[in-house]
Each structure stands twice: as structure tokens, then as C-alpha cells.
Amino acid sequence: MGLAVGLVFGGAACLQHYRVRASLVRAKVAPRRYGQFLEAMTERLLLRRSGSAYLFVHRLFRDYLADLAPDQPPAAIRAAAVGR
Secondary structure, X not given: OHHHHHHXXXXXXXXXXXXXXXXXXXXXXOOOOHHHHHHHHHHOOOXXXXXXXXXXXOXXXXXXXXXXXXXXXXXXXXXXXXXX
């Protein structure tokens, strides 16, 4: 009974979240460990932390990434996503 209630009240969304993350990692378009990736980008001054959120430091860089074709991420992002 507890499992059914848990799935109705947020558990299903949690499972879906991890399923999507796993499929993105398998497709090699997302890093396995997001926290480490975001901290590394913060150290490299590409992102800055604002509370629990991460923001792009440069608006032009954000816009450049947003304009990329979704099926072709740049090589640096692909390499970081696979942990090379």
C-alpha cells in the first residue's frame, strides 16, 4: 500500500527523472555526475552559483549553446559528458 501511495505522490515523477537521466547518459549527451560537472564549470568560470541554481556568466555563451543543433553538441561537451 505504501508503494502505491508513494508512486502517486511524487514517486512516479522521481522514477521518470532518473530514467530520463540514464537515457541521456547512455546517449552520451549528458554527464553521469551532474554535481561534479556543474562544479567543474563553476571553477572554469563558465557558470556561477546563485543559491542552489547555476547561471551562465556570459550571456553570449548561453545564447551560443542554445542555438546549437540539438543533435550535435560540441565536442568539448560530449567529452565532458562521458567523463574523459
